[in-house]
Amino acid sequence: MSIGRLIYKIFFKPTLQIRYYIRHFGLTGWYKLYQGEQQMKKAASDIPPVPLAKDHLLEVNYLTGAKYWHQTIFCAQSLARILQGRVKINIYSDGTLGQTHEAFIARAIPGVSIVAEKTVNEHLDKFLPIAQFPTLHYLRKWHPFFRRLIDIHSAPLWAIHLDSDMLFFDRPQQIIDAYQNKTAIYMQEHLSSSYFVDDEKTLKDKYDINCISHVNGGIIAYNGDIDYTDLEEKAKTLLKHYPNAGPAQVEQTLMSYVLFKQGATPLDKQRYPIFYDSKIEVEDSQIVRHYIFKAKLPYFNTEWKKILP
Template identity: 60%
Template sequence: MEKAALKLSPLNLSKHKILNVSFLTGAKYWHQTIFCAYTLAHFSDGEIGIRLYSDGTLTDEHIGFINQVLPGIETISEQQVLQHLNLVLPQHTFPTLRHLRNWHPFFRRLIDIHTSPSWTIHMDSDMIFFGKPVQIIEAYQHKTAVYMKEQLADSYFVDSEDVLRDKYGINCIKKVNGGIVGYDNDKVDYTDLEEKAKLLLLHYPNAGPAQIEQTLMSYVLYHQTAVTLDEKLYRIFYDDKPNLDRTDVVHHYIFKAKLPYLTSEWKKVIL
């Protein structure tokens, strides 16, 4: 898959942008980022902006690989991120949020990407686009908060929605999958988010980073009245037999679906 990513014909990005997308990527994922961003750009006629953030392992070589296939990408360096965070989330005022960022790369989506100005959407790299993401483009243009809907029965929170709401005042949107999340960063109350993060770490010391991040992300989405992406078009696959319908916009591959994704699904990409 890495070799195939570098053999894709360069796709020049247009100066006219109908959508800007951010990716958190690194040494293990740069080739997946290429396939996701490339197919997204292909079905959007190249009219997208692509911004890369490091999970802590992204090197100049990886950036060069991505830029080779998608000339015109923007890379936000670690230095740029830290300078920005020192302005908007200084350590002495937001120690918990800064701690979360250092704890696990998961939180760089919430903190590095979503503290940038205005409406921002992040996408996981383990996805392939098969159609134009009209709903996402419209959300971007109208600054509507959107998210990919989880298909499993339960949300991956630190506790039940009822307990989080009634005991801690943390209202969450159910069934949020972090594969695609977009919202208006300017509307986030980071002082409040700092307090909620502190509550979660205090009362759920054994919760994993994914549970903490999912809870906080869903809390932010709740307060922006986020809407779900059409689950029939923006599909999540969990098993090893993903199928392609002609109306599909994107596939997100997790759990057992990782095997076909890494071995055969990427071959469906229009080269």
């Protein structure tokens, strides 16, 4: 390993997120964010439990790990409280979820289903054998993003996944309706351009990849009964023609392609808003809030406290 790569591995990569926050919030802002997240972790470790009922109105899935377990607890609990426990919750590991994290989650949400990695691997060996789908397996190892696409959805069933950095404040009737009718839905991106490997016209005209614009991966639902041979080929095409694209761009492109094929409809972006900045504009009509980029500051400092019992 070269000196440059060694320095990157030892210093730059582990401190990337810290340096990002310091650049945007300054040293004081970063420290407030850090302190807020530590408080959130402590609260998540001994939060009063919200038991799940046996009959459910909705079934949801989370992908989580060592960095996000506390966020998952707060998001899942906020939804479970609103639905009075009538939600089935499945937890998948991003590869870093340890037994201690699982114990915290199981304590906070009695009745939660934590899907063992061994179970996932055995299922994939049968449903998506590596000999037939080498690219999809490569993507899964490349970055945890793809476990949302592959682990959660690789079955001929309707499934919804929720990102952990969200909080529910009201009954998500549009999601419940989609679950009951088994229709595809997605959270709308508010930014002017979609986060794909290329613009939608180029993807369509050159590679026969039709995408729905402005898809955000915070909330995604569709039927897993899709043509995985086709998805394998589309993934191979993206990796070949966009070698410098990041995993988030590739995953968003493939996810949007699947949603297009199923005629997915968007969630109301006023009621299911995404916050990007450090200022949170609260409205009574908001059902869920998704906190990304600079919105992590109020999320870790004040927002999670709003759903405490």
